[in-house]
Amino acid sequence: MDAVRLIETSRRALTTTTGGLPELSAEVWQAQALAQAIGSRLAVTGPPELRGEALGLTELAGRGCGVLDTPRLGAGELRAALLTDLGDARQVLLHLGGLLGEVGIALVGMASAAEDEASYWQCVEAIDAADESRDRILEMLRKLADRDRALAEREAG
Numbered sequence: 001m002d003a004v005r006l007i008e009t010s011r012r013a014l015t016t017t018t019g020g021l022p023e024l025s026a027e028v029w030q031a032q033a034l035a036q037a038i039g040s041r042l043a044v045t046g047p048p049e050l051r052g053e054a055l056g057l058t059e060l061a062g063r064g065c066g067v068l069d070t071p072r073l074g075a076g077e078l079r080a081a082l083l084t085d086l087g088d089a090r091q092v093l094l095h096l097g098g099l100l101g102e103v104g105i106a107l108v109g110m111a112s113a114a115e116d117e118a119s120y121w122q123c124v125e126a127i128d129a130a131d132e133s134r135d136r137i138l139e140m141l142r143k144l145a146d147r148d149r150a151l152a153e154r155e156a157g
Contacts, residue, residue, distance in 0.1 A: 002085040003038055007095040010034055010079055014102050021113060024106055026071035028064075028126065030079050031103045035133055036061035037080035038096055042140075046089055049147055050140045057136040064103075064129030067122050090144050097137045103130045 014027040039057030042050055076082075086092055104127055111123035 001082045003092045032064035033080040053140045060133045067125040
């Protein structure tokens with residue numbers, strides 16, 4: 001499945017979850033796992049100027065998954081494993097940034113509802129990972145814009 005479609009599926013699932021904190025936590029984890037998979041794919045096959053930031057995204061999203069409890073998923077339920085095509089890097093990054101913004105909002109709600117201090121701090125760490133992941137995405141978008149500008153200048157010049 002292409003990345004934008006998976007991102008939109010994750011975004012819908014995250015924003016329409018009604019099953020309480022365990023289901024919301026599972027959707028946040030799914031989104032972080034998808035960000036990790038996209039970062040990994042960009043690091044290997046994406047534009048060369050994005051590879052360093054993409055590796056950073058992979059690590060940060062992995063940290064976001066690592067601080068949350070891993071959900072029990074049935075066969076075929078891990079959305080990140082369904083990723084087959086990145087498509088246009090800019091579109092993927094724009095959509096992924098939106099998804100990670102939704103993840104941050106969900107995590108703030110989860111932190112507010114946390115019943116114990118350990119759960120609260122898990123959410124705070126996951127918020128930090130999502131926020132830093134978005135920073136990486138913004139940097140990759142900036143690099144793509146710089147590349148496009150340089151190409152346009154060469155063609156005009």
